[in-house]
Amino acid sequence: MKKPLSEPDLPMEAASVSDGTLRSLHGYQIKRAFNVIQSDLNRTLKPFKLRMITYTALILIVDNPGLRQSQLAEAMDIERPNLVVIIDELERRDLILRDRLPSDRRAYALKATLAGRRLCEKAVAAVQAHEERLLKGINPDALRTAMKVMQLIEANRHRET
Amino acid sequence: MKKPLSEPDLPMEAASVSDGTLRSLHGYQIKRAFNVIQSDLNRTLKPFKLRMITYTALILIVDNPGLRQSQLAEAMDIERPNLVVIIDELERRDLILRDRLPSDRRAYALKATLAGRRLCEKAVAAVQAHEERLLKGINPDALRTAMKVMQLIEANRHRET
DNA sequence: TATTGTTATACTCTATAACTATA
DNA sequence: TATAGTTATAGAGTATAACAATA
Numbered sequence: 001m002k003k004p005l006s007e008p009d010l011p012m013e014a015a016s017v018s019d020g021t022l023r024s025l026h027g028y029q030i031k032r033a034f035n036v037i038q039s040d041l042n043r044t045l046k047p048f049k050l051r052m053i054t055y056t057a058l059i060l061i062v063d064n065p066g067l068r069q070s071q072l073a074e075a076m077d078i079e080r081p082n083l084v085v086i087i088d089e090l091e092r093r094d095l096i097l098r099d100r101l102p103s104d105r106r107a108y109a110l111k112a113t114l115a116g117r118r119l120c121e122k123a124v125a126a127v128q129a130h131e132e133r134l135l136k137g138i139n140p141d142a143l144r145t146a147m148k149v150m151q152l153i154e155a156n157r158h159r160e161t
Numbered sequence: 162m163k164k165p166l167s168e169p170d171l172p173m174e175a176a177s178v179s180d181g182t183l184r185s186l187h188g189y190q191i192k193r194a195f196n197v198i199q200s201d202l203n204r205t206l207k208p209f210k211l212r213m214i215t216y217t218a219l220i221l222i223v224d225n226p227g228l229r230q231s232q233l234a235e236a237m238d239i240e241r242p243n244l245v246v247i248i249d250e251l252e253r254r255d256l257i258l259r260d261r262l263p264s265d266r267r268a269y270a271l272k273a274t275l276a277g278r279r280l281c282e283k284a285v286a287a288v289q290a291h292e293e294r295l296l297k298g299i300n301p302d303a304l305r306t307a308m309k310v311m312q313l314i315e316a317n318r319h320r321e322t
Numbered sequence: 323t324a325t326t327g328t329t330a331t332a333c334t335c336t337a338t339a340a341c342t343a344t345a
Numbered sequence: 346t347a348t349a350g351t352t353a354t355a356g357a358g359t360a361t362a363a364c365a366a367t368a
Contacts, residue, residue: 150193
């Protein structure tokens with residue numbers, strides 16, 4: 001929706017797209033913003049061979065050593081099966097490791113390796129630059145408000161089948 | 162991230178996930194909100210056999226009769242090839258039709274059928290209820306601010322490369 | 323019985339290259 | 346040559362059922 005209203009050189013038959021807000025669909029604006037963030041972030045993370053989802057998993061493991069996969073999946077709000085391949089990928093690259101919990105031999109304690117912590121810190125710096133770029137010109141109060149709104153939306157999740 | 166901090170009955174080995182904001186990653190909060198919206202909306206649209214993306218295309222065609230596919234793709238911020246299957250689906254269900262433009266026989270003028278307009282209006286009502294539910298308790302000013310922030314993020318899209 | 327991690331699978335959304343028919 | 350729509354395809358995210366090992 002870069003061109004908000006009518007273009008001068010369109011033939012009569014072609015309509016102009018009504019500007020901005022789709023009626024009754026705030027969700028689509030959030031989708032568009034998210035797509036921009038995701039593709040820009042993935043470009044930023046490419047040199048580290050990380051994606052948004054693997055970066056998120058790595059940073060949570062670095063910041064919360066000993067996390068179980070089920071806890072991490074809940075924290076990331078993804079399904080357990082989908083986390084497995086992410087953990088596999090990080091483990092194969094020796095960025096994290098799966099330690100068996102003696103107290104519960106079904107579960108793993110996830111821990112970052114030194115290499116994982118180092119890569120994470122470098123990636124964090126790049127991501128900070130990415131966010132500065134993408135959030136440039138946005139009033140910090142407005143941004144805080146927006147993030148609070150995102151949390152409220154998440155909290156209003158509809159759980160009944 | 163429903164449980165913000167430590168759970169009382171966890172064994173010592175298990176760490177608690179640090180609450181809320183992932184350091185330097187506003188994007189992930191937006192992702193989570195979007196996922197909630199998308200899955201709730203798709204559930205809402207299921208009785209109409211629509212999804213977020215087909216609903217969006219339909220409403221834009223209803224509101225902008227004569228739209229070309231390329232214009233619609235740009236308005237929805239998706240790639241032209243991905244729009245084709247969406248238009249196919251709506252056309253197969255006789256909700257819209259592709260009219261050849263006499264002035265440019267490469268292009269189509271997209272128009273909603275009566276059935277399409279009727280389904281659209283019913284879906285709009287359901288979506289309004291969905292958004293009321295999901296945005297319940299959110300200050301309208303805060304919501305407006307959040308939507309403006311989403312637009313600004315979209316406008317800061319990184320285009321080089 | 324219930325839970326942790328796993329496998330397999332299916333569906334959706336996104337992105338790109340290459341084609342056709344028109345301009 | 347450029348553009349509108351199309352085909353084919355690949356990649357990534359998400360969701361569910363069912364299983365083995367363990368609780």
